[in-house]
Amino acid sequence: MSRLRYLARKTVWLAVTLYFVITFNFVLFHVLPGNPVRLLARSGHLTPQAVADITRVYGLNHPPPVQYVIYLKDLLHGQLGISYTYREPVSQLLGQYLGNTIVLLTAATVLTIVLGVLIGVVVANRRGTGWDSATVTTSVIGWSLPTFWTGLILTFLLGVWLHAFPIFGMQTPNAVYTSGLQRLEDIGAHLFLPTLTLVIVNIAQFVLVARASVIEVLAEDFMVTATAKGLLPRRILWRHAVRNALLPVVTASALLISLVVGGAIEVETVFSWPGMGLLVYNSVLNRDYPVIEAAFLVFAVVVLLVNFASDLLYQVLDPRVREA
Amino acid sequence: MPAETNRREFLKRAGLLAVAVPGAAAALDACAAVATSAKASTIRVGWAIEPDTMNPLTTYSTQAVEVLQLVYDNLIQYDLQLKPEPGLATSWSYSPDGTSITYKLRSAKWHDGRPFSSADAKFTFDLIKTKQVSQYAQWVTDLTAAEAPDPATLVLRFSRPQAFNPGLAVPIIPQHIWQSMSASQIQRFPNSAPVGTGPYKFVNWKKGQSIEIARNDGWWGTRPAAQKVTWILFQNEDVMTQSLRTGALDICPEIPPTIWDGLAGAQNIKAVSMQSFSFHHIGINVSENPNSGGNPLLKDRTIRLALSYAVDRKQLVDIALAGHGLPGSVILPAGFGEWHLDIPPGKQFNANPAKARALLDAAGYTLKNGSTVRTSKDGKPLSFRLIAIQSTSVDVAAAQLFRDACAKVGIELTLTTLDANSLGSTVYNAKAPNWDIFVWGWDSGVYDPDYMLGVPLCNQIGSNNDVYYCDRHYDQLYNEQATVIDHARRLALVREAQQYYYDAAAYIIMWYQAKLQGYRTDTWTGWTPVTGGMILNFTRDNYLKVRPV
Numbered sequence: 001m002s003r004l005r006y007l008a009r010k011t012v013w014l015a016v017t018l019y020f021v022i023t024f025n026f027v028l029f030h031v032l033p034g035n036p037v038r039l040l041a042r043s044g045h046l047t048p049q050a051v052a053d054i055t056r057v058y059g060l061n062h063p064p065p066v067q068y069v070i071y072l073k074d075l076l077h078g079q080l081g082i083s084y085t086y087r088e089p090v091s092q093l094l095g096q097y098l099g100n101t102i103v104l105l106t107a108a109t110v111l112t113i114v115l116g117v118l119i120g121v122v123v124a125n126r127r128g129t130g131w132d133s134a135t136v137t138t139s140v141i142g143w144s145l146p147t148f149w150t151g152l153i154l155t156f157l158l159g160v161w162l163h164a165f166p167i168f169g170m171q172t173p174n175a176v177y178t179s180g181l182q183r184l185e186d187i188g189a190h191l192f193l194p195t196l197t198l199v200i201v202n203i204a205q206f207v208l209v210a211r212a213s214v215i216e217v218l219a220e221d222f223m224v225t226a227t228a229k230g231l232l233p234r235r236i237l238w239r240h241a242v243r244n245a246l247l248p249v250v251t252a253s254a255l256l257i258s259l260v261v262g263g264a265i266e267v268e269t270v271f272s273w274p275g276m277g278l279l280v281y282n283s284v285l286n287r288d289y290p291v292i293e294a295a296f297l298v299f300a301v302v303v304l305l306v307n308f309a310s311d312l313l314y315q316v317l318d319p320r321v322r323e324a
Numbered sequence: 325m326p327a328e329t330n331r332r333e334f335l336k337r338a339g340l341l342a343v344a345v346p347g348a349a350a351a352l353d354a355c356a357a358v359a360t361s362a363k364a365s366t367i368r369v370g371w372a373i374e375p376d377t378m379n380p381l382t383t384y385s386t387q388a389v390e391v392l393q394l395v396y397d398n399l400i401q402y403d404l405q406l407k408p409e410p411g412l413a414t415s416w417s418y419s420p421d422g423t424s425i426t427y428k429l430r431s432a433k434w435h436d437g438r439p440f441s442s443a444d445a446k447f448t449f450d451l452i453k454t455k456q457v458s459q460y461a462q463w464v465t466d467l468t469a470a471e472a473p474d475p476a477t478l479v480l481r482f483s484r485p486q487a488f489n490p491g492l493a494v495p496i497i498p499q500h501i502w503q504s505m506s507a508s509q510i511q512r513f514p515n516s517a518p519v520g521t522g523p524y525k526f527v528n529w530k531k532g533q534s535i536e537i538a539r540n541d542g543w544w545g546t547r548p549a550a551q552k553v554t555w556i557l558f559q560n561e562d563v564m565t566q567s568l569r570t571g572a573l574d575i576c577p578e579i580p581p582t583i584w585d586g587l588a589g590a591q592n593i594k595a596v597s598m599q600s601f602s603f604h605h606i607g608i609n610v611s612e613n614p615n616s617g618g619n620p621l622l623k624d625r626t627i628r629l630a631l632s633y634a635v636d637r638k639q640l641v642d643i644a645l646a647g648h649g650l651p652g653s654v655i656l657p658a659g660f661g662e663w664h665l666d667i668p669p670g671k672q673f674n675a676n677p678a679k680a681r682a683l684l685d686a687a688g689y690t691l692k693n694g695s696t697v698r699t700s701k702d703g704k705p706l707s708f709r710l711i712a713i714q715s716t717s718v719d720v721a722a723a724q725l726f727r728d729a730c731a732k733v734g735i736e737l738t739l740t741t742l743d744a745n746s747l748g749s750t751v752y753n754a755k756a757p758n759w760d761i762f763v764w765g766w767d768s769g770v771y772d773p774d775y776m777l778g779v780p781l782c783n784q785i786g787s788n789n790d791v792y793y794c795d796r797h798y799d800q801l802y803n804e805q806a807t808v809i810d811h812a813r814r815l816a817l818v819r820e821a822q823q824y825y826y827d828a829a830a831y832i833i834m835w836y837q838a839k840l841q842g843y844r845t846d847t848w849t850g851w852t853p854v855t856g857g858m859i860l861n862f863t864r865d866n867y868l869k870v871r872p873v
Binding site for chain 2: 048049050051053054056057082085086087088093096097100152155156159160163166167168169170171173174268269270271272274275278279282285286287
């Protein structure tokens with residue numbers, strides 16, 4: 001019963017937060033100076049009638065409060081509007097870019113979290129050794145590298161100099177694939193450099209969090225008890241210490257995933273990866289309100305859902321949260 | 325423990341796999357590169373700006389027009405000397421009074437197999453005229469009737485003679501696809517599968533990645549060698565140019581000056597600099613609108629002349645543009661050849677701070693008791709706001725040089741940088757333009773003086789006229805040249821208009837920047853340099869004429 005109440009409370013909060021996000025988005029982007037129609041019209045001699053027509057097609061002739069009501073109404077009907085720049089439905093546009101972002105960031109995020117945690121646990125077990133300090137130093141150096149710069153250096157080293165990996169885009173333009181596998185290979189090759197860049201600059205936080213957390217748990221009394229019971233050291237480390245040390249990692253992961261849906265704009269720029277970060281950046285410059293609003297709506301939903309999921313994961317991992 | 329060994333084995337194998345898969349893909353890439361360099365079949369173009377839409381009527385982007393001009397035919401095309409050559413029209417003639425043009429059309433087929441006829445051409449012009457949906461509407465303002473007396477003839481009738489032949493600008497669209505759409509439906513129509521009569525058929529547009537077109541073997545003209553043309557979008561111009569070096573691209577039509585300099589001596593690459601149809605300028609708010617927030621002192625031509633004399637355009641080109649351009653003067657860039665008015669250096673308002681000071685002194689704008697900023701007789705300081713676009717680094721550099729040059733003659737400028745959209749809506753706020761001076765540029769939309777000469781017209785206030793200049797005599801000069809068909813007479817009028825606007829000093833044209841392009845010499849041969857660029861220009865012929873090496 002209390003669990004249902006908890007769920008209901010969370011859901012109501014979710015809805016209220018979403019409403020505020022939607023409203024905030026609308027207000028935020030409409031108070032920005034700039035006018036999308038003006039930007040379009042700059043490129044050619046448009047007659048005043050044509051400008052008025054375009055303004056009407058995009059509903060910009062209404063005062064902002066009316067635009068807001070129309071926006072809410074359309075949202076309820078599942079309509080995200082038409083992009084001012086591309087003049088096609090936002091949902092189509094968003095679908096393409098979101099898909100690309102998910103491909104890139106799933107690879108990078110999973111690798112970062114899994115590798116980071118594994119390395120963190122291993123060096124925590126060997127704390128104080130040369131391995132430990134070398135790993136910590138290397139990962140901190142990686143963390144301090146600017147993403148943009150790292151990407152360019154990898155491009156020059158592995159792409160231009162060694163010719164080992166393609167340096168731009170998601171697939172080879174004009175490639176004709178004989179099989180789906182070949183296409184996957186092509187995308188995989190294109191994924192390599194951007195993924196490597198993201199892992200290098202992000203892995204430190206997981207190495208450090210996992211390491212610190214495991215070291216803390218290893219010092220607890222129940223560790224001594226486990227050893228006294230005669231359990232294998234490996235089992236103690238992975239079953240008993242790591243499980244208890246995972247909470248901060250879950251928090252860090254939730255934060256990373258929330259950041260990551262926004263698109264890794266720097267990596268996307270260096271490698272010309274057609275993802276959400278670029279779409280949003282260009283849409284802000286073009287005052288493409290429908291795209292920006294829809295994109296931020298997606299971000300908000302993802303952040304809220306990820307937080308919700310991490311709350312639930314806490315409960316699974318730690319019985320104390322369950323009882324609280 | 326067996327489990328442990330297994331895990332190690334697994335890790336080892338996974339490790340091998342991780343090395344092997346990208347390795348294999350890289351090897352595949354290498355094969356692909358060898359295959360294309362053996363005999364090129366695709367022209368691969370790298371650029372950094374994505375088109376807006378594939379709808380030829382509602383597009384405002386040069387990049388979209390670049391793609392669409394190979395998918396749709398105009399009645400008349402530009403050749404590699406930018407002279408008119410037959411398109412869908414094999415010949416055209418003016419009536420004696422110049423008010424009607426008769427086009428003889430060829431037989432052609434739409435990409436969907438339907439036959440093209442004069443009804444399609446008539447439909448295109450009628451649609452643009454009646455629905456006013458397109459930027460091409462500017463070419464049909466005087467159109468009174470479009471007639472198709474037989475399937476191979478189109479007659480356009482105008483209320484007055486037309487110096488510019490609209491057949492050169494308007495892409496002909498198929499009636500059977502567009503006829504049922506209303507103006508607002510056309511505005512929303514993405515045209516994701518364009519059907520034209522042109523030399524290439526549209527294949528696909530992967531948003532944020534690439535656009536591909538494939539040869540139309542049923543095209544009426546000489547079959548081009550390239551089976552495909554692909555435009556690849558880059559978000560980073562460094563990586564774009566590196567890709568030209570590695571052989572992943574064949575040509576880059578827009579390379580930033582410093583990166584272009586780096587291409588000198590690169591293997592198998594030719595870097596080409598050509599004149600363009602563009603300029604960058606300093607615009608001064610001369611609005612007579614009572615709600616204008618511009619500093620009224622700028623309505624005094626003496627101050628504008630002083631601003632113009634204060635700055636050295638050669639220095640702007642050398643420093644801000646790394647030398648890749650010509651110092652500016654009149655509103656028509658030097659790329660327009662004979663249309664461009666050459667004012668002798670001695671008669672230009674340029675690089676003469678002493679003259680600027682003398683003019684200001686004589687007009688009573690003096691430096692009082694040790695101040696560095698001049699004041700007018702009634703005590704108003706010559707202090708103005710200057711705005712430029714943050715991301716256009718050449719403009720920001722030029723604005724800084726301009727500010728420093730003006731300080732030397734006793735005029736104070738405060739520089740603020742904005743994003744392009746904010747600057748646009750500040751400058752174009754026609755109801756109450758609240759700004760003093762900006763830095764921006766223009767690119768001619770057509771290969772004709774008309775476009776740029778049309779910017780400072782009274783009726784363009786609220787539209788293109790960015791400094792709110794309005795002068796009846798200038799309007800008259802413009803209107804006259806637009807209706808004169810006799811070349812020599814029109815030339816004289818066009819030059820007179822340039823001088824007249826130059827003398828008003830509302831625009832300080834800083835430079836005519838060069839078009840910097842680069843191409844590989846080992847894939848395609850026969851790229852012909854053209855004023856305005858080998859590609860991304862008014863002519864499409866370089867795409868059609870290059871041959872594989």
